[in-house]
Amino acid sequence: KAGVTQTPRYLIKTRGQQVTLSCSPISGHRSVSWYQQTPGQGLQFLFEYFSETQRNKGNFPGRFSGRQFSNSRSEMNVSTLELGDSALYLCASRDRGLSYEQYFGPGTRLTVT
Amino acid sequence: DAKTTQPTSMDCAEGRAANLPCNHSTISGNEYVYWYRQIHSQGPQYIIHGLKNNETNEMASLIITEDRKSSTLILPHATLRDTAVYYCIGQANFGNEKLTFGTGTRLTIIP
Numbered sequence: 001k002a003g004v005t006q007t008p009r010y011l012i013k014t015r016g017q018q019v020t021l022s023c024s025p026i027s028g029h030r031s032v033s034w035y036q037q038t039p040g041q042g043l044q045f046l047f048e049y050f051s052e053t054q055r056n057k058g059n060f061p062g063r064f065s066g067r068q069f070s071n072s073r074s075e076m077n078v079s080t081l082e083l084g085d086s087a088l089y090l091c092a093s094r095d096r097g098l099s100y101e102q103y104f105g106p107g108t109r110l111t112v113t
Numbered sequence: 114d115a116k117t118t119q120p121t122s123m124d125c126a127e128g129r130a131a132n133l134p135c136n137h138s139t140i141s142g143n144e145y146v147y148w149y150r151q152i153h154s155q156g157p158q159y160i161i162h163g164l165k166n167n168e169t170n171e172m173a174s175l176i177i178t179e180d181r182k183s184s185t186l187i188l189p190h191a192t193l194r195d196t197a198v199y200y201c202i203g204q205a206n207f208g209n210e211k212l213t214f215g216t217g218t219r220l221t222i223i224p
Contacts, residue, residue: 004156033211043157043200043214056211090156092212100145102212104156 002027004093004105012111018079021108025072025093031055032074033102034066037088046089049074050096078110086112117201122219131188133218135201138182144205146177147212148186150197150220157200157214160186196222 005024013019025032033056034046045058049068066076072093078085088109092102118136125131137146148160161168161175163184168175174187188195200217 035212035214042216043212045211045213048211058211092156100147100162101159103159107156 004091004103006089006091006105006108008108009106010109010111012113013081014113015081015083017081018077019081019110020075020077021089021091021110023074023076023091023093023105025074025091026095026103029093029095029103030072031094031096032068032072033092033094034074034076035090035092036060037090037107038084038086043090046076081112083112086110117203117215119199119201119215119218121216122221124221124223125188125191126223127193128190131191131195131220131222133186133188133199133201133220134183135186136183137201137203140181140203141205144203146175146181146184147202147204148173148175148199149202149212149214150195150199151217152194152197160199191220191222193222193224196220 007022031050033048035043037043047066048056052068063079068074088107090104090107092104094102116139145162145164147162149157151157161170161173163175163177177184198217198219200214202212
C-alpha cells in the first residue's frame with residue numbers, strides 16, 4: 001500500500017496570508033490526525049478527523065481549521081498567518097479500531113516570512 | 114495521558130544493542146506504552162507498543178516493568194540508520210487518537 005502523502009512538501013507564505021495543506025491517508029484508513037512540529041514546542045496535536053467529523057482537538061487558535069472528505073482525504077487551513085506558524089505540519093492516518101499505530105506522512109514544511 | 118521522562122541523548126556503538134529507557138510512573142491501568150522514532154526531517158515512525166507484557170517485533174523489543182512505571186526499548190543490533198529521536202508515549206487507546214509527544218531521546222549510533 002502507498003503511504004501517507006502530503007502536498008505540498010514545501011511552502012513559503014507571507015504574514016497575513018492563508019494556506020491550505022493536503023493529506024491523503026493510507027488506503028482504507030479513515031482516521032486522519034494533524035500535528036505541528038516546531039523546534040521550540042516539539043510535536044503538538046492539532047486535530048483528528050474520522051468519517052468527516054472532527055473527533056478531537058488540540059490547543060490551537062481558531063485560525064487553524066481542518067476538514068475531511070468522503071474519501072478520507074483531509075485538508076488543514078491556517079488563516080492570517082503569523083511568523084510563529086512556521087513549522088513542519090505532519091499528517092497521520094490510522095485504521096481506527098483495528099490497529100493502534102499511526103502512520104505519518106513526510107510533512108509539509110511551511111515558512112512564513 | 115501519562116507524563117513520560119526520557120534521557121535527552123544517548124550514544125550506542127554500531128552492532129551493539131541500544132537500550133532506551135523511559136519512566137512513566139503516572140501511567141494508568143488502561144494506558145499503553147508506545148514508541149515512535151523520527152529520523153531527521155521525516156515523519157515519526159511507529160516502532161512498538163505494549164500494555165504490561167513484554168513485546169517483540171521485527172524492529173525492536175519492549176520490556177515493561179511489572180509495576181508499569183518504566184520501560185525499555187531495545188534495538189538488538191543497532192545500525193547507523195537507527196540514528197533518530199525516539200519518543201516514549203503513554204496513551205489510552207479507546208476513542209483517543211491524540212499522541213502527546215515529549216522531547217524524546219536523541220540516539221546516535223557511532224560507527
